Amino acid sequence: MDQQDLYGLLLQHVARHIQLTPEEQQYFVSLLKPRRLQRRQWLLQAGDICRYEYFIIQGCLRSYITDRNDVEHVLHFAVEDWWITDLESLLTQSPSQVSIEALEPSCVLQLEREALQNLYQKVPAFERFFRILHQNAYLAQNRRILQNISHTAAERYEAFLERYPAIAARVPQKYLASYLGMTPVFLSQLRNHKAGK
Amino acid sequence: MDQQDLYGLLLQHVARHIQLTPEEQQYFVSLLKPRRLQRRQWLLQAGDICRYEYFIIQGCLRSYITDRNDVEHVLHFAVEDWWITDLESLLTQSPSQVSIEALEPSCVLQLEREALQNLYQKVPAFERFFRILHQNAYLAQNRRILQNISHTAAERYEAFLERYPAIAARVPQKYLASYLGMTPVFLSQLRNHKAGK
DNA sequence: CGTCTATTTGAATGTACTCAAAAGCGGTGG
DNA sequence: CCACCGCTTTTGAGTACATTCAAATAGACG
Numbered sequence: 152m153d154q155q156d157l158y159g160l161l162l163q164h165v166a167r168h169i170q171l172t173p174e175e176q177q178y179f180v181s182l183l184k185p186r187r188l189q190r191r192q193w194l195l196q197a198g199d200i201c202r203y204e205y206f207i208i209q210g211c212l213r214s215y216i217t218d219r220n221d222v223e224h225v226l227h228f229a230v231e232d233w234w235i236t237d238l239e240s241l242l243t244q245s246p247s248q249v250s251i252e253a254l255e256p257s258c259v260l261q262l263e264r265e266a267l268q269n270l271y272q273k274v275p276a277f278e279r280f281f282r283i284l285h286q287n288a289y290l291a292q293n294r295r296i297l298q299n300i301s302h303t304a305a306e307r308y309e310a311f312l313e314r315y316p317a318i319a320a321r322v323p324q325k326y327l328a329s330y331l332g333m334t335p336v337f338l339s340q341l342r343n344h345k346a347g348k
Numbered sequence: 349m350d351q352q353d354l355y356g357l358l359l360q361h362v363a364r365h366i367q368l369t370p371e372e373q374q375y376f377v378s379l380l381k382p383r384r385l386q387r388r389q390w391l392l393q394a395g396d397i398c399r400y401e402y403f404i405i406q407g408c409l410r411s412y413i414t415d416r417n418d419v420e421h422v423l424h425f426a427v428e429d430w431w432i433t434d435l436e437s438l439l440t441q442s443p444s445q446v447s448i449e450a451l452e453p454s455c456v457l458q459l460e461r462e463a464l465q466n467l468y469q470k471v472p473a474f475e476r477f478f479r480i481l482h483q484n485a486y487l488a489q490n491r492r493i494l495q496n497i498s499h500t501a502a503e504r505y506e507a508f509l510e511r512y513p514a515i516a517a518r519v520p521q522k523y524l525a526s527y528l529g530m531t532p533v534f535l536s537q538l539r540n541h542k543a544g545k
Numbered sequence: 546c547g548t549c550t551a552t553t554t555g556a557a558t559g560t561a562c563t564c565a566a567a568a569g570c571g572g573t574g575g
Numbered sequence: 576c577c578a579c580c581g582c583t584t585t586t587g588a589g590t591a592c593a594t595t596c597a598a599a600t601a602g603a604c605g
Contacts (some may be wrong), residue, residue, distance in 0.1 A: 212538045216494060224498045226490070239487055275472055282479035289482050290436055292489035293423070297413060299496050300529045301421045304561070325583065337561055337583055359575065501593070534593055536553055 157185055160208050161260055161327040164232055168283050169276040180271065183263075188212075188253040194235075195251040201240035203261040207233055210257020211321055214249050215329070225330040228254075228318050234284065254322055304333045305341050354382055357405050358457055361429055365480050366473040377469065378510055379463040385409075385450040391432075392448040396439035400458040404430055407454020408487070408518055411446050422527040425451075425515050431481065432456075501530045502538050 158180050164172065171179065183302045188194060188210065195201055197217060204343035214235060226249060229235035240247035241264055242301055262270075270277050298307050308331055312319050318328060355377050362368065368376065385391060385407065392398055394414065404426055411423045411432060423446065426432035437444035438461055459467075465473050495504050505528055509516050516524060525535035 203514065216498070218498045222498070224494065226494065231433070238483065239490065242483070242487070271476070275475070278472070278475040278479050279468070282475050282482060285479060285482040285486050286435065289486045290439070292486060292493065296489060296492060297421065297495070299422065299493070300526075301413065301415045301419070323583070329497075334562060335584075336563085336586090339583095340561090343585075344485060520551070529596060532552075533554090533595080536551095537593090540553075 157208065157258075158183065158260070160232060162208050163278060164206070170279045171274070175276075179270065179277075182261055182270060185258040185329050186259050186261050188257045188259070190253060190256055192253050193250060194253065194259065195237060195240075195249065197248055197250045198246050199240075200244055201237040201247050201249075202264055203282055204236045204241065204264075204267065205251075205259040205261050206232055207231055207235065207257065207259050210259075211254045211318075212251055212257060212259075213254055213322070213326055214251045214328075216248050217250070220331065223329060224332075228315075228322055228326075228330065230318065230321070254326070271324050299332060302330065304337060307331045307333075308341055309336065354405065354455075355380065355457070357429060358403050361403070362477060366477045368471070369472065372471050372473075376467065376474075379467060380457040380459055383456050383458055385454045387450060387453055389450050390447060390455065391450065392437075392444055392446065394445055394447045395443050396412055396437075398434040398444050398446075400460055401431055401433045401464065402448075402456040402458050404428055404432065405455050405457060407456075408451045408506075408515075409410060409448055409454060409456075410451055410519070410523055410527075411448045412523075413445050414447070418456060421529075422523050425512075425519055425527065427515065427518070437463065439533070451523070496529055501528065501534060504528045504530075505535065505538055 161183070162176060162180075165179070183206075185208075186194075187274075194205060194212065195214075209231055211228065211230045212235055213228050214237065215223045216226065217223050227235065234250060237249040237251070239245070240249065244264075255291045267277075298310060302310065308327075311327070311331060325335035325339060328335040331338070333341075352452075358380070359368075359373060361379075362376070380403075382405075383391075391402060391409065392411075406428055407424065407425045409432055410425050411434065412420045413423065414420050424432065432448060434444045434446040434448070436442070437446065441461075464474075495507060499507065507526075508524070508528060521535060522532035525532040528535070
């Protein structure tokens with residue numbers, strides 16, 4: 152992956168919402184630092200303070216918490232062209248409850264908290280960009296809450312397959328179960344019963 | 349409630365995140381229209397297209413969906429100093445799945461979608477304001493998803509009492525149960541068992 | 546005061562979980 | 576290239592959490 156491709160995906164992604172002058176682009180890119188991860192490597196570990204927003208240019212990651220019974224709960228999956236971070240820790244600079252782990256060899260661009268603050272100052276269009284981004288993230292969360300509240304485990308699984316087939320095929324089933332709020336054992340039973348019907 | 353008080357709460361609310369010149373304030377206020385609601389009156393009905401963001405200056409409302417079995421699921425409560433809308437419908441201008449109903453006599457300020465677009469143009473600081481707002485909304489949703497995924501009904505109820513005692517005391521118990529993703533019958537049992545212990 | 550709605554109570558049912566163990570699959574080293 | 580090891584998925588049985596249905600009681604509003 153050459154330099155061009157390294158930033159190309161993110162610049163395209165940004166261009167879908169705001170227009171930048173070449174100088175602004177240049178400045179934006181100067182704030183980014185690529186980071187490569189092996190499978191199972193952590194981007195953020197619970198207890199650390201999160202300092203970056205991450206944009207994924209290749210690979211697949213998950214964020215999760217570990218509850219008081221040592222059970223992991225997957226919060227999000229993220230693949231190419233998505234962002235991932237622990238916003239709570241990033242904003243409040245408090246120790247993260249969340250861990251972020253690469254499920255595949257991955258490459259991300261990291262944008263530091265302070266650099267982002269400067270970016271807002273120097274290129275206010277990014278206020279708009281992140282407003283739209285957070286707005287959409289909020290919408291997605293809303294849909295997920297609705298799913299969880301008003302559907303059974305089987306229906307949630309079906310809906311996920313429908314909406315995110317690529318991710319369903321890409322991540323281990325046990326993480327999918329966790330994301331959907333059920334045990335891996337139960338998801339396995341669902342899948343096999345479904346075949347039976 | 350006189351004119352001063354009508355807009356005072358919102359202007360204070362905005363001032364917590366961005367600073368406005370008197371002219372900008374003036375312009376902002378000119379976009380707002382107060383609307384009074386009786387108990388049980390709808391601010392938005394499922395099927396309608398949502399045209400406004402609403403800021404609540406007095407009262408208490410809930411947003412909810414009705415599923416295919418005619419069961420209602422409460423998405424959000426909102427009281428004074430909070431916003432409420434169906435963002436999905438507002439952004440996509442598609443028929444709303446959500447209804448919004450006043451639980452008490454209430455008064456809101458409505459901000460029309462188009463007016464908001466103009467506001468972004470004329471006073472870009474509002475990009476920042478709504479970025480922060482949506483960011484916080486997203487955080488709150490994240491916490492709620494975590495709660496739902498990793499805690500039992502009893503724990504979710506306890507946590508809600510802890511975090512939003514004022515709302516818990518203010519809304520009918522059956523809506524609280526719905527918000528927490530359980531039946532009113534079960535919530536009632538929880539409360540009484542707890543007393544028994 | 547009466548009516549309507551919300552909450553409580555009880556019993557039977559169902560959905561999803563835990564525990565335990567077997568089978569499948571993929572990566573690694575001999 | 577095959578064999579082994581570790582991790583994931585499957586299978587089965589027993590259990591717990593939460594739901595449904597029905598009916599009684601309590602509260603709120605006109």
